[in-house]
Amino acid sequence: MNAIISPSILTVEKDKIISDIKEIENCGARWIHFDVMDGKFVPATTFSIDEMRTYLSNTRAVKDVHIMIENPKETAKQYIDAGANYLTFHYEACKDVVEVSSVIDLIHEYGAKAGLSVKPGTDIKVVLPFLNKLDLVLVMSVEPGKGGQKFINKSLSKINLLKKYKEANNLNNLLIEVDGGINDKTSVSCVKKGANVLVIGSYLFNHPDFAERFKKINE
Ligand code: DX5
Ligand code: ZN
Numbered sequence: 007m008n009a010i011i012s013p014s015i016l017t018v019e020k021d022k023i024i025s026d027i028k029e030i031e032n033c034g035a036r037w038i039h040f041d042v043m044d045g046k047f048v049p050a051t052t053f054s055i056d057e058m059r060t061y062l063s064n065t066r067a068v069k070d071v072h073i074m075i076e077n078p079k080e081t082a083k084q085y086i087d088a089g090a091n092y093l094t095f096h097y098e099a100c101k102d103v104v105e106v107s108s109v110i111d112l113i114h115e116y117g118a119k120a121g122l123s124v125k126p127g128t129d130i131k132v133v134l135p136f137l138n139k140l141d142l143v144l145v146m147s148v149e150p151g152k153g154g155q156k157f158i159n160k161s162l163s164k165i166n167l168l169k170k171y172k173e174a175n176n177l178n179n180l181l182i183e184v185d186g187g188i189n190d191k192t193s194v195s196c197v198k199k200g201a202n203v204l205v206i207g208s209y210l211f212n213h214p215d216f217a218e219r220f221k222k223i224n225e
Contacts, residue, residue: 017153144183157186
């Protein structure tokens with residue numbers, strides 16, 4: 007697979023998160039994806055900042071933190087202090103484009119790489135003005151909030167539009183990430199359209215031998 011796999015531990019039971027992270031790292035995972043939900047931007051709540059600090063300090067992988075929370079401007083710093091390497095926030099969580107821009111700047115100031123995500127119903131063109139200062143753009147291919155949902159096919163054209171824009175503007179270091187419903191088939195389509203990072207949750211972890219699946223999908 008010509009892309010980075012970022013395993014998402016969202017569906018792993020809390021008492022198994024640290025051991026599953028170690029196991030998937032031993033299989034060669036270079037990134038781990040952490041989903042933070044606040045019960046406001048999305049109905050579910052996931053990890054407290056203390057839990058995040060514990061998980062993030064227990065991995066040597068690239069810590070890919072996706073915050074599905076309101077008010078990212080106020081909270082970005084605590085996730086970076088906790089160890090996030092990439093911090094990805096939602097376009098829809100900001101009150102206007104000025105705020106989007108200032109959150110990106112803050113993330114950089116605090117020493118992390120900045121990612122911007124859009125929900126399935128948001129026009130992908132809204133991210134274009136920010137791509138030259140972003141490190142990563144995240145296309146949500148399911149409605150954010152829970153794992154195990156079906157991949158939304160129209161995400162493929164969003165990925166492709168980003169790839170074309172990236173090439174036309176020589177944004178060689180920008181990573182295009184896709185998150186939600188990724189499996190052995192949808193992963194291939196996403197990479198063909200230009201995805202560089204694939205977030206994979208339930209396809210890996212809701213399986214007794216996730217190490218086997220990780221190896222297979224990496225081939
Ligand atoms: C959904 C999360 C995803 C989730 C993906 O809101 O952002 O990272 O873990 O899970 P799967 O791979 O099961 O769709
Ligand atoms: Zn995610």
